[in-house]
Amino acid sequence: MISIQDVHKEYIDGETHVHALRGVSMEIEQGEFLSIAGPSGSGKTTLLNIIGCIDTADSGDVEVDGERLSSRTFKELVEIRRNKIGFVFQNFNLIPVLTAYENVAMALSLLGLPEEEIRERTMSILGEVGLEGMEHRRPAKLSGGQQQRVAVARSLVKEPRIVLADEPTANLDSVTGEAILKLMKDMNRSHGTTFVFSTHDQMVMDYADRLCRLHDGLVESDERQVAHQTV
Amino acid sequence: MKRKPDLPRHGQNTQPEAERTSQSAGKHTEGTEPRRPGRRRASARFFLRLALKNLSRYRRRTAVTATAIAMGVAAFVAMDSLLVGFGNEGERNLANYEVGSAAIAAPGYWDDRDRFPLDNPVERPEEFLAELDNAGIPAAPRTSFRGEVIVRYDPYPEDGSSPATFHGIDPERDPAVFNFDEAIVEGRFPVPGEDEILISKWLAERLGAEVGFPLTLTTRTRDGYRQLMDLDIVGLYQTSNPTVDRSHLFLPLETADEDLEMRGAVTTIHLRLPEQVPGTADLGPVEQLLRETGRFAGLRENGNGGGDQDAATTEDPVTLLSFGQMTQEFAEFMELEHAGSDLILFLLAIIAVVGISNTMLMAVLEREHEIGMMRAMGVHKREITRLFSYEAAVIGLIGALGGIVLASIVNWFLVTNGVNFGQFLEGTEMDLRFDGILYGVWNYGTMVTAAIFAAVLAGVVALIPTRRILRRKVADSLRHG
Numbered sequence: 001m002i003s004i005q006d007v008h009k010e011y012i013d014g015e016t017h018v019h020a021l022r023g024v025s026m027e028i029e030q031g032e033f034l035s036i037a038g039p040s041g042s043g044k045t046t047l048l049n050i051i052g053c054i055d056t057a058d059s060g061d062v063e064v065d066g067e068r069l070s071s072r073t074f075k076e077l078v079e080i081r082r083n084k085i086g087f088v089f090q091n092f093n094l095i096p097v098l099t100a101y102e103n104v105a106m107a108l109s110l111l112g113l114p115e116e117e118i119r120e121r122t123m124s125i126l127g128e129v130g131l132e133g134m135e136h137r138r139p140a141k142l143s144g145g146q147q148q149r150v151a152v153a154r155s156l157v158k159e160p161r162i163v164l165a166d167e168p169t170a171n172l173d174s175v176t177g178e179a180i181l182k183l184m185k186d187m188n189r190s191h192g193t194t195f196v197f198s199t200h201d202q203m204v205m206d207y208a209d210r211l212c213r214l215h216d217g218l219v220e221s222d223e224r225q226v227a228h229q230t231v
Numbered sequence: 232m233k234r235k236p237d238l239p240r241h242g243q244n245t246q247p248e249a250e251r252t253s254q255s256a257g258k259h260t261e262g263t264e265p266r267r268p269g270r271r272r273a274s275a276r277f278f279l280r281l282a283l284k285n286l287s288r289y290r291r292r293t294a295v296t297a298t299a300i301a302m303g304v305a306a307f308v309a310m311d312s313l314l315v316g317f318g319n320e321g322e323r324n325l326a327n328y329e330v331g332s333a334a335i336a337a338p339g340y341w342d343d344r345d346r347f348p349l350d351n352p353v354e355r356p357e358e359f360l361a362e363l364d365n366a367g368i369p370a371a372p373r374t375s376f377r378g379e380v381i382v383r384y385d386p387y388p389e390d391g392s393s394p395a396t397f398h399g400i401d402p403e404r405d406p407a408v409f410n411f412d413e414a415i416v417e418g419r420f421p422v423p424g425e426d427e428i429l430i431s432k433w434l435a436e437r438l439g440a441e442v443g444f445p446l447t448l449t450t451r452t453r454d455g456y457r458q459l460m461d462l463d464i465v466g467l468y469q470t471s472n473p474t475v476d477r478s479h480l481f482l483p484l485e486t487a488d489e490d491l492e493m494r495g496a497v498t499t500i501h502l503r504l505p506e507q508v509p510g511t512a513d514l515g516p517v518e519q520l521l522r523e524t525g526r527f528a529g530l531r532e533n534g535n536g537g538g539d540q541d542a543a544t545t546e547d548p549v550t551l552l553s554f555g556q557m558t559q560e561f562a563e564f565m566e567l568e569h570a571g572s573d574l575i576l577f578l579l580a581i582i583a584v585v586g587i588s589n590t591m592l593m594a595v596l597e598r599e600h601e602i603g604m605m606r607a608m609g610v611h612k613r614e615i616t617r618l619f620s621y622e623a624a625v626i627g628l629i630g631a632l633g634g635i636v637l638a639s640i641v642n643w644f645l646v647t648n649g650v651n652f653g654q655f656l657e658g659t660e661m662d663l664r665f666d667g668i669l670y671g672v673w674n675y676g677t678m679v680t681a682a683i684f685a686a687v688l689a690g691v692v693a694l695i696p697t698r699r700i701l702r703r704k705v706a707d708s709l710r711h712g
Contacts, residue, residue: 082609
């Protein structure tokens with residue numbers, strides 16, 4: 001459902017001209033649990049941003065769920081993100097003045113759903129991620145792991161086609177990080193949502209069904225593997 | 232939440248790619264989900280709630296900005312209150328002590344007003360007075376002229392003279408139009424036919440005059456001859472109109488008529504019409520009345536003394552002067568005052584704009600990463616703009632409401648006690664129609680306008696820093712911080 005063909009991307013960082021992607025091609029199927037690994041500067045975040053429609057390729061073709069992104073207007077890309085793509089960030093990126101419930105419900109409020117449906121779906125997903133009873137807590141009252149669970153819930157509540165996670169365990173200890181990974185794996189299985197990670201964390205790589213390594217903006221390797229199974 | 236149906240395992244999508252692509256392409260030709268009705272309302276409600284919650288993030292900054300707005304609003308409302316009070320007081324004093332509601336005069340007289348001419352009077356005023364009496368309209372004939380007051384040592388402290396304005400008044404009719412009878416502080420009002428005069432307490436103090444003192448005035452008659460009149464001071468008056476107090480003296484009309492050789496003519500006939508606010512009375516009935524006399528030359532037009540073409544043929548024509556026409560200079564003065572207050576309002580707005588934009592700029596810059604996250608989630612630029620505009624507008628509204636409370640307290644004081652400008656006005660040559668104590672007025676329209684203006688201005692000002700951040704790419708904003 002994600003098709004990337006010969007994508008190039010350059011940007012200017014200060015006075016430096018950075019060629020982040022130098023002709024990346026790959027196909028990602030629906031329901032995959034894919035990890036894009038590589039050292040810093042390999043282009044993995046850039047690739048994720050392009051798939052997530054928050055950046056555009058300089059050349060090449062990107063199709064997400066049948067939508068050719070290069071032919072979409074800026075507003076249409078926003079709508080694609082709104083409806084079809086969920087994000088999980090390294091720094092959780094929860095809105096500090098909103099409760100756990102409100103942070104998750106926000107994704108549904110943007111879709112204009114009725115309040116009752118928002119409530120039902122939000123409470124359900126919070127239960128699924130193990131945060132039942134914590135709906136009214138603000139992020140400051142939640143641990144890192146709990147905040148990331150809220151972020152995962154927020155990304156999934158609108159039933160997106162894809163969830164893009166940029167180093168989701170980077171700010172978590174190994175135990176918590178593994179718990180988050182298990183959660184996302186379970187979500188992948190139960191919802192059939194495609195998960196694409198960018199990471200340089202070996203634990204994350206081990207959980208992936210498919211590991212794609214980038215180096216200097218090119219695909220170095222792309223292999224299916226036996227992933228770490230959740231209990 | 233429903234469990235999704237089991238999907239084919241990875242790599243086992245059995246649907247041909249071409250079919251899958253065309254299906255997807257057909258379903259999502261626009262790249263968007265179908266819009267749900269009410270989505271815009273629901274999202275607007277969400278952003279308004281979020282904006283209100285965000286205010287708690289910067290309590291101190293919000294409080295400082297709101298306070299600055301409150302003080303600006305309060306200052307504007309207080310200033311407007313005094314200005315309107317000044318205007319109202321001036322108009323009341325003009326109506327009660329100088330012009331009444333309207334006046335009848337000969338065409339061209341008012342344009343020459345500064346000279347107070349006697350050679351262009353209203354002839355046979357009794358014709359108009361009879362009609363006005365029949366119509367129940369209070370009317371006061373006057374003969375107004377310029378001259379000089381002369382006083383001699385003993386009983387006065389020293390010799391002296393002073394230019395002044397004199398009015399020959401009908402002591403029986405004048406109190407129905409003007410309020411001088413109520414302004415007597417010593418002595419009495421003049422009586423018809425006597426050689427006596429009423430002067431202001433202010434003038435009496437400067438001349439060293441008392442009730443009973445003699446006073447000489449020199450002037451020229453209607454025919455241009457020099458005339459000397461010896462009169463006795465019978466009363467002192469004090470009004471709230473310093474322009475009148477400083478140089479206007481009143482003597483019986485019959486005395487003025489005889490000594491000035493007016494031959495029964497008067498310079499003006501002042502009217503008092505039913506009205507809540509000076510200058511708002513309907514002049515129609517008076518116009519009609521004058522037309523029926525056959526001597527009406529029309530309303531005074533552009534200072535030409537009468538616009539009616541029949542003026543030249545009508546014998547001894549008259550024109551009707553409205554309150555607005557007779558007080559044009561005061562109106563122009565008030566316009567200057569309003570221009571001054573508009574300038575102050577502009578400066579206050581600048582201060583509010585700087586305060587709000589600074590607060591919002593800091594808020595936007597501090598939350599750039601959060602803005603990037605929201606945009607990544609699919610929040611449109613316009614929704615983020617709306618969010619910050621709501622925040623700024625609420626700060627503006629809080630400030631405005633605080634300003635109204637503060638303004639109400641200040642205004643209550645102004646309305647009840649007034650502000651005494653007396654010491655600042657002492658010695659000034661300006662024609663100010665109030666006696667130094669200026670009272671405010673309750674102007675609820677201004678309060679509401681100021682509050683709405685502050686909220687709207689705040690919301691608009693927030694657009695500037697917000698748009699600046701929204702020009703950045705989402706990825707760049709996410710990298711920030």
